Amino acid sequence: MRRLIAFPCEGETLLGSLDAAAGSTGLxxxxxxxxxxxxxxxxxxxxxxxxxxxGWPVFRFDRRGVGxxxxxxxxxxxxxxxxxxxxxxxxxxxxxxxxxxxFGNCDAATALALFGAAAGVDALVLANPWVVERDxxxxxxxxxxxxxxxxxxxxxxxxxLLRGGVDLAKLGRGLRAVARPAADASxxxxxxxxxxxxxxxxxxxxxxxxxxxxxxxxxxxxVAARVTWIDTDSHSFARAGDADALFGVVTAVLTxxxx
Numbered sequence: 001m002r003r004l005i006a007f008p009c010e011g012e013t014l015l016g017s018l019d020a021a022a023g024s025t026g027l028x029x030x031x032x033x034x035x036x037x038x039x040x041x042x043x044x045x046x047x048x049x050x051x052x053x054x055g056w057p058v059f060r061f062d063r064r065g066v067g068x069x070x071x072x073x074x075x076x077x078x079x080x081x082x083x084x085x086x087x088x089x090x091x092x093x094x095x096x097x098x099x100x101x102x103f104g105n106c107d108a109a110t111a112l113a114l115f116g117a118a119a120g121v122d123a124l125v126l127a128n129p130w131v132v133e134r135d136x137x138x139x140x141x142x143x144x145x146x147x148x149x150x151x152x153x154x155x156x157x158x159x160x161l162l163r164g165g166v167d168l169a170k171l172g173r174g175l176r177a178v179a180r181p182a183a184d185a186s187x188x189x190x191x192x193x194x195x196x197x198x199x200x201x202x203x204x205x206x207x208x209x210x211x212x213x214x215x216x217x218x219x220x221x222x223v224a225a226r227v228t229w230i231d232t233d234s235h236s237f238a239r240a241g242d243a244d245a246l247f248g249v250v251t252a253v254l255t256x257x258x259x
Contacts, residue, residue, distance in 0.1 A: 007089035010081050012071035016061035019052035025258040026097040029060040032106035036067030040236035056254050059090035076107035080115040087119040106130045113194045123199035123257045131188040132213040188217040200225040207233025
């Protein structure tokens, strides 16, 4: 059974969806970017329905200024009050829930890592965390290097190059991007520090630029989390088989947290 729930957050009204179930561990889903609680391709709604059918209650919500919620959209970095308000609403509407697992993709994963503990979230499933911030609009150098490495291994790419089917100007921009100075690593360090002593699992889409950038940025930082790679290039896990793989990771954490 799914029902809509309105709840307050710093003078604004947020709207959430609760998929009810009998389990004492609940899943709090935080949407990334400016996506409403449905998620890309309705992925979060479908995941919520499936997890609830397996016995765990699930709560999703729109943060301020997104979807059906009022207020100004301050982005992920201003979402600490929204996450705290959602966690409190979840516990209030499902009083049998004693533990919360937070799940988020991209900058929602980063928000949960940084703000989840203060909101009372007990465990984390963090997909494709956003830890590399640049202001030039180009993919992170690690993602560009991975893309070019894959193309160099492809005979079809060499044929395209020899036949003039490659945009040389675009290729030049990519090569210059690889040579750019390293991005500020402060967010990666904050992310890593926030996971110390936490129950956390990282999920990475193998061909996704954000996931590749994350893996490169946290090298040597000693992230205290189990890492699972899913063989997909879909940032939102929208390819065939992705939903099953993601469901398996999420429910494995829910099962462990329920023990």
